[in-house]
Amino acid sequence: KQEVTQIPAALSVPEGENLVLNCSFTDSAIYNLQWFRQDPGKGLTSLLLIQSSQREQTSGRLNASLDKSSGRSTLYIAASQPGDSATYLCAVRQASGTYKYIFGTGTRLKVLA
Amino acid sequence: SAVISQKPSRDICQRGTSLTIQCQVDSQVTMMFWYRQQPGQSLTLIATANQGSEATYESGFVIDKFPISRPNLTFSTLTVSNMSPEDSSIYLCSVVGGNSYEQYFGPGTRLTVT
Numbered sequence: 001k002q003e004v005t006q007i008p009a010a011l012s013v014p015e016g017e018n019l020v021l022n023c024s025f026t027d028s029a030i031y032n033l034q035w036f037r038q039d040p041g042k043g044l045t046s047l048l049l050i051q052s053s054q055r056e057q058t059s060g061r062l063n064a065s066l067d068k069s070s071g072r073s074t075l076y077i078a079a080s081q082p083g084d085s086a087t088y089l090c091a092v093r094q095a096s097g098t099y100k101y102i103f104g105t106g107t108r109l110k111v112l113a
Numbered sequence: 114s115a116v117i118s119q120k121p122s123r124d125i126c127q128r129g130t131s132l133t134i135q136c137q138v139d140s141q142v143t144m145m146f147w148y149r150q151q152p153g154q155s156l157t158l159i160a161t162a163n164q165g166s167e168a169t170y171e172s173g174f175v176i177d178k179f180p181i182s183r184p185n186l187t188f189s190t191l192t193v194s195n196m197s198p199e200d201s202s203i204y205l206c207s208v209v210g211g212n213s214y215e216q217y218f219g220p221g222t223r224l225t226v227t
Contacts (some may be wrong), residue, residue: 091216100146101216106155
C-alpha cells in the first residue's frame with residue numbers, strides 16, 4: 001500500500017530565503033507526482049506535475065525534482081515571499097492503471113516579512 | 114486546465130440532517146473524484162464518481178452515508194447523510210484531465226455539523 005510522507009510538517013523562514021520541501025513515497029511504481037498549494041480553508045491549486053519519466057519541472061521560482069527509484073521528490077522555492085505562506089501537498093498516482101492520487105501529509109509553510 | 118465550481122462554499126448543519134454538495138466542471142471530463150479533508154489533516158479519497166453508474170467507494174466509505182450522483186460528464190453531487198459532528202470537514206471535488214492527466218480541484222465546501 002502506497003504511503004506518502006512530507007517532511008517537515010511545518011516550516012517558518014524569513015523572507016528571501018531559499019527552501020526545500022520533501023516528499024517521500026514507499027512504492028516507486030508511480031505514474032506521476034503532483035505538487036499542490038492550499039491556502040487556509042480553500043481548495044488546492046496545482047503547482048507542478050512531474051511524469052515518472054521526468055527528473056524535474058520548473059515554474060517561475062518553483063522547481064520540483066523526482067527520484068523515482070529512491071521514492072523521493074523535492075519542491076524548491078527560491079527567494080521566498082510572504083505570499084508563499086500556505087500548506088504544500090504532494091500526491092502520487094500509481095502506475096497500476098488507476099487515476100486515483102494518494103496525498104502526503106503536507107508541509108505548512110510560513111514566510112515571515 | 115479545468116475550472117471547477119462547488120456549491121455551497123460553506124454550510125453549518127444540524128446533527129442528523131443531510132447536505133448535498135454540487136460540483137460543476139466547465140468541460141467534459143471522464144474522471145471525477147470526491148475527497149474529504151478533516152481539520153488539520155491531508156486529503157482522503159471518498160469515491161470515484163462514475164458517469165451513468167454507481168460510484169466506486171474507498172475503504173471506510175459507504176453509499177448509504179455518502180451517496181453520489183453523476184448524471185453527465187460535467188456534473189456530480191455528493192450527499193453527506195445523517196450528519197454527525199465527525200463529518201465536519203472540507204469536501205473537495207476533483208477531476209483528472211488533459212494529456213498529462215493532471216488533477217484539478219474545486220474550491221471546496223466547508224461543512225460544520227453542530
